[in-house]
Amino acid sequence: xxxxxxxxxxxxxxxxxxxxxxxxxxxxxxxxxxxxxxxxxxxxxxxxxxxxxxxxxxxxxxxxxxxxxxxxxxxxxxxxxxxxxxxxxxxxxxxxxxxxxxxxxxxxxxxxxxxxxxxxxxxxxxxxxxxxxxxxxxxxxxxxxxxxxxxxxxxxxxxxxxxxxxxxxxxxxxxxxxxxxxxxxxxxxxxxxxxxxxxxxxxxxxxxxxxxxxxxxxxxxxxxxxxxxxxxxx
Ligand SMILES: [Zn+2]
Numbered sequence: 641x642x643x644x645x646x647x648x649x650x651x652x653x654x655x656x657x658x659x660x661x662x663x664x665x666x667x668x669x670x671x672x673x674x675x676x677x678x679x680x681x682x683x684x685x686x687x688x689x690x691x692x693x694x695x696x697x698x699x700x701x702x703x704x705x706x707x708x709x710x711x712x713x714x715x716x717x718x719x720x721x722x723x724x725x726x727x728x729x730x731x732x733x734x735x736x737x738x739x740x741x742x743x744x745x746x747x748x749x750x751x752x753x754x755x756x757x758x759x760x761x762x763x764x765x766x767x768x769x770x771x772x773x774x775x776x777x778x779x780x781x782x783x784x785x786x787x788x789x790x791x792x793x794x795x796x797x798x799x800x801x802x803x804x805x806x807x808x809x810x811x812x813x814x815x816x817x818x819x820x821x822x823x824x825x826x827x828x829x830x831x832x833x834x835x836x837x838x839x840x841x842x843x844x845x846x847x848x849x850x851x852x853x854x855x856x857x858x859x860x861x862x863x864x865x866x867x868x869x870x871x872x873x874x
Contacts, residue, residue, distance in 0.1 A: 672863035698730040719752035734853035737788035738868035743776035778833030790845035791820040
């Protein structure tokens with residue numbers, strides 16, 4: 641069985657392999673999908689990257705700001721970092737923003753689930769901090785964002801809008817506020833020391849682009865997720 645995906649970071653960081661899967665693939669087991677089929681998804685990822693099943697690290701995400709090293713307890717964790725070659729870091733999303741990070745000089749990678757809650761709480765900055773703790777230099781980190789809900793689609797209530805800096809809000813005349821999640825994560829990365837030209841904004845809108853899963857388009861009970869994965873090439 642094969643699966644479709646889009647490669648990320650190919651040009652910016654050939655020292656890593658990174659991808660986001662298309663609809664038709666699922667490896668997420670905690671959103672209601674059948675256990676056997678999501679386990680098969682994880683096996684496909686392991687085979688794709690040429691590693692053992694135990695080298696695929698996939699946290700059970702809970703919109704927290706907890707960052708873990710690959711190999712630590714991954715329950716209730718929303719970002720992963722590692723310097724281990726051969727470890728695949730995985731993040732599941734369906735409208736939230738999957739963030740993939742690499743400092744190729746230090747050989748340190750990171751992956752984070754940036755929903756609005758995690759973004760407001762600083763998940764992107766926390767992930768950069770944990771990467772720096774194992775040798776990464778923020779000024780060398782290259783960042784790519786997978787598909788997430790775009791500012792035109794991401795309408796929020798005023799109470800959520802109030803949590804974001806004004807420069808990432810889009811206010812259509814007479815309408816409810818919209819949030820630019822990519823811009824919000826980008827601001828955080830810049831504040832953490834990343835260079836402007838090292839940050840790639842979201843590659844697609846998960847709601848507009850039916851290649852990707854979207855909870856807002858497909859419904860709250862959606863058991864499937866788009867997988868974003870990154871590995872340091874061996
Ligand atoms: Zn959109």
